[in-house]
Amino acid sequence: MSGEILNSVKQQSDSQSRQIESLRSRIDGLQTILEGLTEKSQNNKIELSKMLSAQETLQMSEQERLKLMEESVRANEQNILKLKTLMDELSVMIDTLNSNYVTKDDYNRLVNDVNDFKVLVGKELKNIGRKATSTAGSSDPYANMNSRTLAKLAFENYNKLYFSKAIPQYEELIRRKHKPAYAHYMIGEMWHYRKKYDKAISYYKASAALYDKASYMPTLLLHTAESMEKTGDYENAKAFYQAVVLKYPDSKEAKSAQQRLDNP
Numbered sequence: 001m002s003g004e005i006l007n008s009v010k011q012q013s014d015s016q017s018r019q020i021e022s023l024r025s026r027i028d029g030l031q032t033i034l035e036g037l038t039e040k041s042q043n044n045k046i047e048l049s050k051m052l053s054a055q056e057t058l059q060m061s062e063q064e065r066l067k068l069m070e071e072s073v074r075a076n077e078q079n080i081l082k083l084k085t086l087m088d089e090l091s092v093m094i095d096t097l098n099s100n101y102v103t104k105d106d107y108n109r110l111v112n113d114v115n116d117f118k119v120l121v122g123k124e125l126k127n128i129g130r131k132a133t134s135t136a137g138s139s140d141p142y143a144n145m146n147s148r149t150l151a152k153l154a155f156e157n158y159n160k161l162y163f164s165k166a167i168p169q170y171e172e173l174i175r176r177k178h179k180p181a182y183a184h185y186m187i188g189e190m191w192h193y194r195k196k197y198d199k200a201i202s203y204y205k206a207s208a209a210l211y212d213k214a215s216y217m218p219t220l221l222l223h224t225a226e227s228m229e230k231t232g233d234y235e236n237a238k239a240f241y242q243a244v245v246l247k248y249p250d251s252k253e254a255k256s257a258q259q260r261l262d263n264p
Helices: 002-051 054-059 062-099 104-135 147-159 163-175 180-193 197-210 217-230 234-247 252-262
Strands: none
Touching: 147 163, 147 180, 163 180, 180 197, 180 217, 197 217, 217 234, 217 252, 234 252
16 A cells, blocks of 8 residues: 555656646746847837938937837737746746755655655564564463352352452353353442443343343342432432332332332
């Protein structure tokens, strides 16, 4: 890709160089013409004065002689003005090209910058490869542990309130798709315990979406309602409290939910 960019820049540079040289040649030619016309205009004035000899002066009225001189001078002045206008336009074109012109030095610097960048990226990729190789055996502490054993370890850490260990373990079980609904629920419980209610709600919702007939659903709904209440979402909290009461009327969670509804 960088080779295509450099080739495009080089072609643009070469094209601009040719355009500028062509315009400069045209301006030089026009400058020569302009100087010739200016000189011709001056010579015309001199020749006209010479041509008006005494005899011609006698045969031509003063008014006619002045008119002839004015027409000749006016014609030359108009030609000179047109050439000046054209030269100004060409100068503007050259200024525009120069502002976008990529010099040979600029092109070479660009080539060097791209090459340096390639070398830098190559080194970084090699470093990343070496790090990945050197840490392959230690990056996944659960690589040699089956999911059932990991689930048992995660639950033990949960019961011991070792949440910093249990959360990543349940995350790994989610990645492995080993009872993901339950793993989401357990992580939600830990964030609820830590009073990180926004995080708890997100995990509770994910768990309910995966499996809404689990035995822990009354607790999940109750704690979701409590988390919503803690975040100031009273309207949805009330709806979840009501859901617990209606769906699980004989549960202890329903009694707690009813108390929250009776004492908002």
